[in-house]
Amino acid sequence: MDITGKTAIVTGAGSGIGFALSKALIAGGAKGVAMADLNAENLKIKASEIGGLAVPTDVSDEAAVIALVDKAEAEIGPVDLFISNAGISPKPVRDDNEHWDQQFRVHVMGHVFAARAAAPRMAARGGGKLVNVASAAGMLMQMNSAVYTATKHAALGLAEWLAVEWKPKGVSVSVVCPLRVSTPMTDGMPDSGTVRDGVISADDAAGTILEGIADDRFMILTHPTAGMYWAKKAADPERWIDGMSKLKQKISGGD
Ligand SMILES: NC(=O)c1ccc[n+]([C@@H]2O[C@H](COP(=O)([O-])OP(=O)(O)OC[C@H]3O[C@@H](n4cnc5c(N)ncnc54)[C@H](O)[C@@H]3O)[C@@H](O)[C@H]2O)c1
Numbered sequence: 001m002d003i004t005g006k007t008a009i010v011t012g013a014g015s016g017i018g019f020a021l022s023k024a025l026i027a028g029g030a031k032g033v034a035m036a037d038l039n040a041e042n043l044k045i046k047a048s049e050i051g052g053l054a055v056p057t058d059v060s061d062e063a064a065v066i067a068l069v070d071k072a073e074a075e076i077g078p079v080d081l082f083i084s085n086a087g088i089s090p091k092p093v094r095d096d097n098e099h100w101d102q103q104f105r106v107h108v109m110g111h112v113f114a115a116r117a118a119a120p121r122m123a124a125r126g127g128g129k130l131v132n133v134a135s136a137a138g139m140l141m142q143m144n145s146a147v148y149t150a151t152k153h154a155a156l157g158l159a160e161w162l163a164v165e166w167k168p169k170g171v172s173v174s175v176v177c178p179l180r181v182s183t184p185m186t187d188g189m190p191d192s193g194t195v196r197d198g199v200i201s202a203d204d205a206a207g208t209i210l211e212g213i214a215d216d217r218f219m220i221l222t223h224p225t226a227g228m229y230w231a232k233k234a235a236d237p238e239r240w241i242d243g244m245s246k247l248k249q250k251i252s253g254g255d
Pocket of ligand 1: 011012014015016017036037038039058059085086087088089133136177178180181182183186
């Protein structure tokens with residue numbers, strides 16, 4: 001998709017990758033960007049820095065996501081691109097059911113609600129694009145967090161399903177699977193085996209994501225090594241588990 005003159009929504013836009021994407025879209029000639037985030041105060045400041053439309057939204061609430069699309073369409077214009085990026089950090093590591101529910105609501109249902117609210121409207125107008133930010137943890141794993149690993153795997157599977165479902169109706173779908181990006185989410189977070197693959201800036205990640213959007217790629221990787229690991233895992237899953245188990249022991253000092 002050529003983003004010039006397009007109307008976009010970005011969730012999780014008050015921070016990290018979402019803010020960098022909003023900034024890059026506006027700099028790249030988008031007509032307007034509706035910036036959604038749970039943290040309303042911070043969002044207002046960040047949106048006013050770059051000329052985005054601040055729409056405080058909880059993406060785990062379906063009515064709020066519908067209201068977000070309504071507001072973006074009323075104030076900027078019909079939405080061409082919905083980047084569903086909001087996410088919750090795997091730190092501090094928790095395993096309680098409340099945390100599982102919350103991560104599932106944001107990392108999976110947030111994408112479901114975005115697709116339900118935006119895709120039919122895009123299709124009715126002749127097309128559009130959904131971009132779901134998952135993680136390389138959805139292809140591989142986040143070795144410190146079961147809930148992050150499981151919800152990001154679900155996000156990747158959902159994106160694949162959405163891509164197949166909506167392609168014939170003119171709505172293309174991309175999924176973004178970064179390794180480590182330097183953002184408030186990862187600042188101070190222990191290495192989960194990804195630091196050796198390079199920690200890139202949110203602006204660099206946003207640049208690669210916009211290239212993937214321009215090329216209409218389904219799988220957008222900010223770190224090429226993620227694709228290489230994915231292929232190795234598919235080729236020999238037992239060897240992969242063995243290697244990851246050894247790497248985890250090494251990183252955690254045997255804990
Ligand atoms: N930083 C990384 O290394 C990395 C790697 C892979 C994937 N990701 C994914 O990229 C996305 C962006 O992460 P980031 O690193 O920029 O993190 P971040 O913490 O800097 O930003 C995430 C934003 O999402 C918002 N958010 C959280 N819950 C929300 C909700 N219910 N409704 C609306 N907004 C909500 C937060 O307020 C925050 O502003 C996430 O989905 C994350 O899982 C990040």
